[in-house]
Amino acid sequence: MNSTIRTDLALEAEALWRESQSAQRSPAGVQASRAQRGSFSVTTVEILDERGEAALGKPRGTYITIELDALIRREENAFPEACRLLSDELRALLALPPEAACLVVGLGNRAITPDAIGPDAVDCVMVTRHLTQCLPEDFGAFRPVSAVCSGVLGTTGIESSALVRAVSAAVRPAAVVAIDALASRSPEHLCRTVQIADTGIVPGSGVGNAREALNRDTLGIPVIAIGVPTVVDAATLTLDLASRSGAAPDPASFGDAGGMIVTPREIDKNVRDVAKLIGYSLNLALHDGLTVEDVDMFLS
């Protein structure tokens, strides 16, 4: 039954597997650990081999999830602290040599609020590729960063993956960072959790239209994925509630929910806030010695 519960979070997939098996430990081929870093908790799920892939339904690699509850509670200094934490994790996962170029891709549809995380985050990315080329004396200390929003098939007629492949071939970055909205199982994770992974990403999976993957196989370079769950499928919610309460779920009782999502009431603001966190953290991860104030100044 749980197999129909949709989640893009490795941390939820691991918990679901344990629930379904009434197990205390991770499945074979998976290692999971949790740590507290300042005000935030960080969970790392490593899928090590095909046993782990089969159990969690995700490709092997490292998935790091940061829970942003302190940010949501608006604790003092939570924004810069979250930026530093996320940028540290991103920097470690990217492992880029100095001066290696990076292409940032915002996936998803800017016109649909829960799907706008990628384009909104790209608005906060410091684009420097042209400056390092034209003004090397002023911008030589910056990494060359370019950024595009791939749009969605319905607005371009072109698969996101084909577009990114084409742009990547033209720009020849050392790595791609792809940002997208995700779907989660639990409402508690919506807009307050960021997952980063070195596995690449399947554009649009968060909104139910899975497409060709963006990963090292399809692009030939590392693809770091940054994702934020913004919706729970209403169907998933129904199944999940039924399974938690022990009732037999009545599939007919929610037959019309196919087009429905569960989302925070303040989704517009929440998406904007977490997109800003991602953009700023990426800037700190990609360029040395920057502060949040420097980013403010550059983007203004």
Added chain:
Amino acid sequence: MNSTIRTDLALEAEALWRESQSAQRSPAGVQASRAQRGSFSVTTVEILDERGEAALGKPRGTYITIELDALIRREENAFPEACRLLSDELRALLALPPEAACLVVGLGNRAITPDAIGPDAVDCVMVTRHLTQCLPEDFGAFRPVSAVCSGVLGTTGIESSALVRAVSAAVRPAAVVAIDALASRSPEHLCRTVQIADTGIVPGSGVGNAREALNRDTLGIPVIAIGVPTVVDAATLTLDLASRSGAAPDPASFGDAGGMIVTPREIDKNVRDVAKLIGYSLNLALHDGLTVEDVDMFLS
């Protein structure tokens, strides 16, 4: 238990009462009827006295609900047909003498998509009050119509009702039409149902922040309410599913859902579309002899 299921739709409140009583008929003090008009079904619930008020938890008056499924299925000519139907119902409920002035009020918060129905509808309302005053030779055939968006307490510091009272006192219309987002019990009604009522409205009830009413008692003139459900409380959904499946709902299982809503995946587009329908229908109801094309031309 049903008393905690939230709905602003009289048609759902009536059905809930019957479910809770295992009754076939409406409660005493309530008359309900349903009719098919072309491609659309129209339900009328009349609350006649305090017995009806107590049973349905709403003030006495006439509530007319139009279900727009043909529009959603994008049947040919569904938009002009829905405009005509809705404008006929509005015209009957308004019962305004020729030349009597009307003030249209968009309630809700334009920055929160599911709450933007009122402001978006006002963008489609033909504002004519100043034209009938300054250019009577050209616009003498139009009714004087003014329009305001009241904003929300958090952005103005002023209660919507106080603001509307103040504007109404300045403009002295014969009637107020207030447009707002609602909450419903059933996902199937979201963005595809319009309720109009001669009872006035409590601003913000759809988004869970009920305020002082706008009605004949508070404004001294008739207040026609136009509402569209755009969200289901996640808590309501949980209770409703539990009650339908016969399981005891576990209040703890969804404790964090307080800030969560169920909404259509395409809420941005759906809100825009139904707001346009409301604006256009209101124009046809308020001015004689207009066509949808005339409204297009006026607003462009």
Added chain:
Amino acid sequence: MNSTIRTDLALEAEALWRESQSAQRSPAGVQASRAQRGSFSVTTVEILDERGEAALGKPRGTYITIELDALIRREENAFPEACRLLSDELRALLALPPEAACLVVGLGNRAITPDAIGPDAVDCVMVTRHLTQCLPEDFGAFRPVSAVCSGVLGTTGIESSALVRAVSAAVRPAAVVAIDALASRSPEHLCRTVQIADTGIVPGSGVGNAREALNRDTLGIPVIAIGVPTVVDAATLTLDLASRSGAAPDPASFGDAGGMIVTPREIDKNVRDVAKLIGYSLNLALHDGLTVEDVDMFLS
């Protein structure tokens, strides 16, 4: 000839009078002075009596103009420095007792970029009236501030002045602050000059549609105006260039320019930036002991 050159800036009107009279000194009934405050220059024009009113074509009162060139050049710390300077000037002009309530009004049309200064500034105003009422224990130190955007006649059918009168009567503030776009004579002043005045304001004068005034006569309380020139009439530019170059202006040569304006190429960004400065400065002027960071936190 100069009388057809349009400007809403008292500092330009004073300079025009001197040019037209080939005079070194201000006209009788006018005192003008200029001072440097840190990186910014501040000009004060006082119109003392009807001779001054006739010479400059503006009502008597104090007009203070701050030139923001350092901000435009993006000098370090220019934003907080400009905020402090502007808030000091506003605080002196407002001269409000502690706890006296204030109503902030954004004039102009949000949908027309050069006319959006008022609404955009209101988005950066801390609205506190409802908080001081409902949560006095948390917000007792704040002044009660409410805020509205009056819209424009074409979108509401109601004169801005009538709307503000109505709201003011309902809210009963001790003073009104009205923010609007202005027209200037010189392109160099566009979006880099803020004029504040204790004379009230005529809504829409900046965009060529003058309306009934908002001032102590019409509202019964002090009205502080904050204005920013965002456009030069193309006709004004033509006349001005002709007069500066000594050529006889050919009225026919620019007959079609009636609907044309001169504006900065980056008007969208410039309007947003100066609107933010106004909102933040107003917050610092209205509430004691706030910092720019406090405002960031409140508004986020």
Added chain:
Amino acid sequence: MNSTIRTDLALEAEALWRESQSAQRSPAGVQASRAQRGSFSVTTVEILDERGEAALGKPRGTYITIELDALIRREENAFPEACRLLSDELRALLALPPEAACLVVGLGNRAITPDAIGPDAVDCVMVTRHLTQCLPEDFGAFRPVSAVCSGVLGTTGIESSALVRAVSAAVRPAAVVAIDALASRSPEHLCRTVQIADTGIVPGSGVGNAREALNRDTLGIPVIAIGVPTVVDAATLTLDLASRSGAAPDPASFGDAGGMIVTPREIDKNVRDVAKLIGYSLNLALHDGLTVEDVDMFLS
């Protein structure tokens, strides 16, 4: 002197050459003709050889300019009539075989109103490439059309031309249509003139940042350009007025105007309107047997 007057309109360049030479006729290597088509006037300038290229400062090819005054005066049926006229001219210039694929490119910056013509027009283009691939039974009658907005160097770090080359290589269309804002000499042409040309386009020339060309040489396929003048350089206006009035222009008198533009007061609305005209006309030109109503339905 006229050589410093900037215009992207071939029709203005031809007139400027005649003025500068006090000539009645077009320069050698140029043919110009004007015709009335219903309510609109259509001017064709053909640059035939290098003499014409040198005289007008533009590459050889056919430039067709449609003046939309009837549309601006909002004459009845002006919109569908202008669509038909523009789509006829586009269809002749494109000369595409049935089923040949087309890539539409919106150049320019959506965040700067006078530069948003391209992105806004793309919003009105029917994107069909994915539908003809996935649903050939339903969409077999449509031409495969894809569409992208290239962004600008400052937001992507990538030259528009490089981006379009990359996408074009991936999608392999038979032709590219590129839409951009232009600069004109005369305020009378702003937002009321559409120029189409078979010469390709230099992105950003309208906003003063000329880039590498998009044309048959750089893309290997025909590039049809659609441009609309939205600004006059303030410096151009100054020079032009001086030259018309016979005065010696004083370069110092307008030294600060470098960042200034002349634009219609209602630029936001005008850009939206003419972008819609371009998108709709392109749809009628690219697909057989469509009406304006069909496009409305497809895009809604």
